[in-house]
Amino acid sequence: MTEDTLTQHIIDMLAGGHFTLANDDTFFFHDAGNRFPFATIVTKDNEFDNASNLDRPGVFRLNIGVGKETFQALFGEATSEHAPVDPMALDTLMPHPACGKTYWVSVINPSAQTFEKVKPLLAEALELARTRKAG
Template sequence: MTKDEIISFVSGLDGVLTLTPAPGDGTPEISWGDTFFSYAPDGTAPPAGQPFATIVTKNHPGDETSRLDRPGTFRVNIAAGKEAFRRHTGHTPHEPAPATSDPGATDTVTAHPVYAAAAWLAVVNPGERTEAATRDLLRTAHRLARARHDRRTTPAPR
């Protein structure tokens, strides 16, 4: 899967706001070229909302273990929830990843190297082996984000 294929797929889900920061738009330089997906049915970035998935194209401070400085390398990060996290990693989000886990392995679903405790998964350069799983995880993250949004915006019954 290419970055453009992932962006097209996720942007096609209902209510998704896709942001790709670039020079001159007021965003921090470290975010330029990365892509952020939020559930925002009104098209406005949620004020305190966290994206449900991102694509990062470079190492960030404190997040170098995926080795995104390799040419053509990017990582899809997905807030797929505890159940999906456990199914794909074999452990809960708060348990450490096995010593054999390599966050830089390509075409492999892994615990996110920084946000695993929040049940985030990651895939470096998703390919043939992980394309179906990546799409499924992105759908799951979208569904969870929509449910959070609905809980926050639906008035409580009287």
Template sequence: MTIDEIIDFVSSLDGVLAISPTAGDPWPELSWGDSFFYYSPDGVVPTKTQPFATIVTKDYPDDQRSHLDRPDTFRVNIAAGKEAFIDRIGHSPKQTVTEEVDYSVTDTVIPHPIYGMGGWLAVVNPGTRTDAATRELLQTAYDRARSRYERHSESDSR
């Protein structure tokens, strides 16, 4: 999968706000070239929630274990949740031991190097082995974000 294929897939889901900052945008320079996906049917960046998925194209100061500084390397990060995490990784997110994971491996579903304990999964350069899994996990993260939004909307209207 390419970055554009992932952006197109996620953006096609109802109510998704996709942000891909570039030079000159109001977003921090560090975020330029990356993409952030929110469930936001009103098209406004939510202030009280994180994206349900992101694409990062470079190492961040506190997140360098995927070695995204390699040419043509990116990572899709997915807030899959505990059940999907267990299904894909085989144990609870709380049992993730970061030293035992090669976070630079490509085309493999892995715990997120920073947020794995929160049920986030990641794939560096998704390819033929992980195309279907990546799409499924993105759909799961979208469904979770949409459900969370709807629950909060219902409680706010009471």
């Protein structure tokens, strides 16, 4: 899967949501308020998040904010500090290297097969964002 394909899928599922680009990264919001993204696509390391070595050519990471129950069903009590996988691994769903403790998951350069598994997580993240806004 390409970054553009992933971006287009998320834009299509937003149905009235909003996205913004900042420093070549893409942030997806449930509405135009831009309060907090439910998913992001990042393309490079920064001083706060460099565990995935995103500065490699052609590498990007899809990040998704899921609920606690989903996160624990996927990884148990693992957080980014105790993740069972290499944070630089390609096509592997894992706790987000910097935000795992807040129930964010990530995958670097997901394949089409992995993205099929991730689609329900994106739907959940979008619904959680909408629910928080309504509450």
